[in-house]
Amino acid sequence: xxxxxxxxxxxxxxxxxxxxxxxxxxxxxxxxxxxxxxxxxxxxxxxxxxxxxxxxxxxxxxxxxxxxxxxxxxxxxxxxxxxxxxxxxxxxxxxxxxxxxxxxxxxxxxxxxxxxxxxxxxxxxxxxxxxxxxxxxxxxxxxxxxxxxxxxxxxxxxxxxxxxxxxxxxxxxxxxxxxxxxxxxxxxxxxxxxxxxxxxxxxxxxxxxxxxxxxxxxxxxxxxxxxxxxxxxxxxxxxxxxxxxxxxxxxxxxxxxxxxxxxxxxxxxxxxxxxxxxxxxxxxxxxxxxxxxxxxxxxxxxxxxxx
Amino acid sequence: xxxxxxxxxxxxxxxxxxxxxxxxxxxxxxxxxxxxxxxxxxxxxxxxxxxxxxxxxxxxxxxxxxxxxxxxxxxxxxxxxxxxxxxxxxxxxxxxxxxxxxxxxxxxxxxxxxxxxxxxxxxxxxxxxxxxxxxxxxxxxxxxxxxxxxxxxxxxxxxxxxxxxxxxxxxxxxxxxxxxxxxxxxxxxxxxxxxxxxxxxxxxxxxxxxxxxxxxxxxxxxxxxxxxxxxxxxxxxxxxxxxxxxxxxxxxxxxxxxxxxxxxxxxxxxxxxxxxxxxxxxxxxxxxxxxxxxxxxxxxxxxxxxxxxx
Numbered sequence: 001x002x003x004x005x006x007x008x009x010x011x012x013x014x015x016x017x018x019x020x021x022x023x024x025x026x027x028x029x030x031x032x033x034x035x036x037x038x039x040x041x042x043x044x045x046x047x048x049x050x051x052x053x054x055x056x057x058x059x060x061x062x063x064x065x066x067x068x069x070x071x072x073x074x075x076x077x078x079x080x081x082x083x084x085x086x087x088x089x090x091x092x093x094x095x096x097x098x099x100x101x102x103x104x105x106x107x108x109x110x111x112x113x114x115x116x117x118x119x120x121x122x123x124x125x126x127x128x129x130x131x132x133x134x135x136x137x138x139x140x141x142x143x144x145x146x147x148x149x150x151x152x153x154x155x156x157x158x159x160x161x162x163x164x165x166x167x168x169x170x171x172x173x174x175x176x177x178x179x180x181x182x183x184x185x186x187x188x189x190x191x192x193x194x195x196x197x198x199x200x201x202x203x204x205x206x207x208x209x210x211x212x213x214x215x216x217x218x219x220x221x222x223x224x225x226x227x228x229x230x231x232x233x234x235x236x237x238x239x240x241x242x243x244x245x246x247x248x249x250x251x252x253x254x255x256x257x258x259x260x261x262x263x264x265x266x267x268x269x270x271x272x273x274x275x276x277x278x279x280x281x282x283x284x285x286x287x288x289x290x291x292x293x294x295x296x297x298x299x300x301x302x303x304x305x306x307x
Numbered sequence: 308x309x310x311x312x313x314x315x316x317x318x319x320x321x322x323x324x325x326x327x328x329x330x331x332x333x334x335x336x337x338x339x340x341x342x343x344x345x346x347x348x349x350x351x352x353x354x355x356x357x358x359x360x361x362x363x364x365x366x367x368x369x370x371x372x373x374x375x376x377x378x379x380x381x382x383x384x385x386x387x388x389x390x391x392x393x394x395x396x397x398x399x400x401x402x403x404x405x406x407x408x409x410x411x412x413x414x415x416x417x418x419x420x421x422x423x424x425x426x427x428x429x430x431x432x433x434x435x436x437x438x439x440x441x442x443x444x445x446x447x448x449x450x451x452x453x454x455x456x457x458x459x460x461x462x463x464x465x466x467x468x469x470x471x472x473x474x475x476x477x478x479x480x481x482x483x484x485x486x487x488x489x490x491x492x493x494x495x496x497x498x499x500x501x502x503x504x505x506x507x508x509x510x511x512x513x514x515x516x517x518x519x520x521x522x523x524x525x526x527x528x529x530x531x532x533x534x535x536x537x538x539x540x541x542x543x544x545x546x547x548x549x550x551x552x553x554x555x556x557x558x559x560x561x562x563x564x565x566x567x568x569x570x571x572x573x574x575x576x577x578x579x580x581x582x583x584x585x586x587x588x589x590x591x592x593x594x595x596x597x598x599x600x601x602x603x604x605x606x607x608x609x610x611x612x613x614x615x616x617x
Contacts, residue, residue: 005395005446013476016547022480026591031311034595038317050317154314212568283312297498303317 004220011221018206024110030209030276035154037231037287039162040295041304047163054215055145057089060137060151060159066180067134069125076133077112077124081106083139083152086100090144100139105139105152111252112153112198112229114197118251119197126168127269128176131166141240144155145217149227153200154284160197161237161288195234198251199280201273202227205261211268212276226266228252235286239293248274248281311364313596321597323569325608334378335362342375352377384484385408386462390453391493393479393506394464396443402436404443406451409484409490409508412461416443420454420465437566448474450494450496450504450512464502470494476548477514480559482567484509487575495575499582505573513559515552558585559595569604581607 017023027033033054042048045200047062071074083106085098092098124133137159139152166189172179183189203210204222214222229252235245250270255261261269324331335341341353341360349355351552352364353375363370371380386392386408394406397413404416418431418439443449450471451464466472484507493505496516504512548556563582566573585594595600 003347005397007395007447007477009446009473010477010479013478013548016606017553020550020553022550022557024551024557025560026593027595028592031592032313034597035312035314036317036320037314279312282315287314287316289439291318294318301318 004216006217006220010026010217012217014221015206018153018209018211018218021209023211025215029209030272032150032213032280033215035151037154037158037284037291038303039158039288039304044131046165047159047161048092049155049158051151051158053145053147053151053154053213054207055143056151057141057143057145058148058153058155059142060152061140062159062163063136063138064092064163064165064174065134065136066126066131067210069132071129072119072177073126074129076121077134078121079124079135080138081109081137081139081156083141085141087141089141090101093141102141105149108149108200108227108252108254109137109153109156110118111254112200113251115231115251117196117249118229118231118245118282120193123193124165126180127171127178129204131180135160135163144216146219147202147213149200149202150213153198154231154280157194157197158191158230160194163192165192167304181306193234194232195237195285196229198229199260199277199284200229201280203264203269203273203276205259205269210272211271217277222257224255224257224261226269226273227254227256227276228270230274230277230281232281233278236282238286241287248278249271250274252293255296309478311592317595322548323597323601323604325601325605326573332367334366335361335368336365341368341377346374347374348373350374350376352379354484359407369456373382378400378485380485381483385454385460386410386414386456386508387453388453390507391449391450392453392462392464392508393448393474393504393512394508395479396445396449399439399443402439404439406449406464408462408464409481409510410460410462412459413462414453414462415457416449416451416464416466419468420463422467422469438542448479448512450474450506455584460555468473469491474512474576476483477512478556480560480563482509482511482563482573485574486567486570487511490574492575495578496519497559497575497579497582499559500501501555501558501559503559505575505578508532511563511573513556514594515548515556523555531594554591557591558582561585561591561600564598565594565603568597568600569608571604571608577607577611582612 036052037050041050042061045061046064050059083102085093086101087094126132164184168180169183170181171293202224202225204214231249231251233245343363344358349360353360354363360375362377364377366377366379367375387575392408394408396404397407398405403417406416408414426615444492451466453462454465455463487507495503500514500516501513545596562585566581581603585603588594588599
């Protein structure tokens with residue numbers, strides 16, 4: 001985060017630590033801080049998740065709406081991202097202060113989810129050319145403790161995993177219009193296939209090293225950071241065996257900061273991003289399946305923010 | 308090459324409380340009735356409504372004879388004269404620096420309240436005013452003492468002693484000011500060779516001990532070197548922190564995080580105990596795990612209890 005002051009001596013301490021592969025809290029350059037995840041926190045939404053990564057706190061809600069598909073893509077639904085930076089996070093976000101950051105993150109997600117190999121929009125289709133589902137993904141940033149992009153993308157994937165879309169019970173054709181009747185039972189619904197949904201990995205370049213999961217202090221010492229969007233492996237997100245595993249593919253790349261990077265180094269960065277995304281994907285899939293298995297057995301206790 | 312990722316569920320959240328045997332104190336929320344007005348006097352953190360004393364903050368009640376106070380659990384730092392604080396320079400102003408010390412208002416460090424390089428007792432000239440950034444610039448960390456408190460509650464600091472002044476390489480962690488135990492001495496050099504400053508304002512500084520000595524001697528050279536506007540090289544002159552020191556600092560940092568998560572008071576004894584107990588975990592990064600944090604805090608509390616019993 002900008003606006004955080006650090007003295008030159010502290011910067012040197014951080015730089016030397018990265019060079020030694022031993023950061024100020026003992027992590028190596030490729031370690032993430034422990035995270036905490038809870039899905040289904042907002043009862044009024046179709047799907048929701050809250051992720052806490054050290055001091056970074058993100059709440060994601062998915063809402064569904066019926067929409068008419070675009071004429072050039074009659075068989076596809078749509079997904080939209082909206083990021084809101086709460087002024088609780090830092091006073092800088094007050095008013096329109098967080099808008100730039102919010103736009104950056106929502107554009108990043110939009111681009112990462114754009115490819116059909118990353119997120120299959122066909123599953124949102126109801127009647128080809130007539131009606132489809134539109135997903136509104138609302139992201140609320142409650143606290144910033146560094147590494148926002150990664151946390152947001154993990155929470156978005158968890159919220160989509162948690163999303164239920166009601167089945168269509170009956171449809172009445174009335175001339176050109178279609179009148180849909182949706183099932184009222186919340187359990188009479190289908191889950192989305194989100195196994196391939198991309199995760200964002202931020203890699204910060206310091207000298208010759210790339211680090212993942214920077215803290216807020218480390219973020220102030222970086223000249224250039226690269227965000228790599230990597231699609232997920234659907235086999236990690238189902239308990240059944242018949243899903244075909246797919247490779248992790250890079251869906252988007254974005255760069256920020258004043259510094260530059262050599263083309264050769266860029267290749268290494270992308271490769272490291274894919275490796276990191278693989279680890280994240282495995283951990284996320286394991287946790288989500290664990291929570292789903294548990295909630296199938298008994299009603300879930302909500303933890304939320306208090307407690 | 309691959310990194311370590313751990314995602315836990317909220318339902319498996321670790322309860323950090325270590326107060327198993329000693330009961331948890333009664334907790335008041337703002338607006339809650341503490342007691343009747345008739346027998347008691349109202350103190351800090353309370354107000355009177357309908358002949359009842361009510362809490363105005365979220366915290367625990369303390370009674371001294373007939374005086375009722377409610378101490379907030381989380382609050383900004385309320386300074387007292389003589390406190391040792393760690394602060395960060397926010398702005399260089401006319402004849403003074405504005406320092407962030409976690410209080411409600413920013414603190415002030417006057418140019419007349421610092422030891423200037425070169426001589427202790429000399430007049431502060433206009434040149435000194437021009438060269439304030441060479442002494443302290445934006446972002447620098449300092450340790451200082453509260454000299455006086457202005458009428459609006461902001462603090463005036465001073466660094467007129469060799470033990471105060473600019474802090475060099477190391478790490479600062481922020482904790483709640485209420486968790487710092489008030490002691491005679493807040494400067495410590497731990498057996499592991501790390502110097503620790505437990506600021507009363509909740510900022511804790513950790514740095515290698517030898518480094519501080521080296522940098523202090525170099526102080527004058529640094530100021531003269533920075534006149535060449537070659538800041539980078541002048542800081543490069545600082546030797547890098549050794550791996551063993553770095554590991555000790557990281558371990559201490561994680562220990563402090565563990566103690567804070569369990570809301571334990573911090574002083575040099577608890578720090579040393581926690582540091583020693585943490586060696587149960589070989590790698591420093593294992594201490595980031597919530598269960599390991601609870602374990603360290605629990606072992607520390609246990610050791611404190613046994614000392615109290617003796």
